[in-house]
Amino acid sequence: MTPFIRNLGILAVVALAIVLLNQETALVTAATLLRFAFFIVIGVVAYFFWRDFGRREIETWPARASRVLYAAVALLVVDIGWYAAIGVSGRNFLAFLVVAAICVYVGVRTWRGQRSVL
Secondary structure, eight states, rough: HHHHHHHHHHHHHHHHHHHHHHHHHHHHHHHHHHHHHHHHHHHHHHHHIIIIHHHHHTTTTHHHHHHHHHHHHHHHHHHHHHHHHOOOOOOHHHHHHHHHEEEEEHHHHHHHHHHHHH
């Protein structure tokens, strides 16, 4: 038996157990909790990266540039949180993408502008 077939069998047994034991609600709850935990972990990793590398450099920037960068990051975090909490679609998804793209553009443009000055 190949590992692929064995893994498909294990997956089928787990899916069958969930259906037979009527645990769909528990599975949805666990999936939601894992979804939020994933975003929390991403946030913690981003914070540690900022703390170790970015903070010292950003402290040397002018106040306006640092406020613009932090505002873009804060708006991006709110935008991603909105996407994670509500699950956007249609026009809301388009708004999510536009806001995220603008935040990334402003952050990168500010960072590159300050890097060229130094």
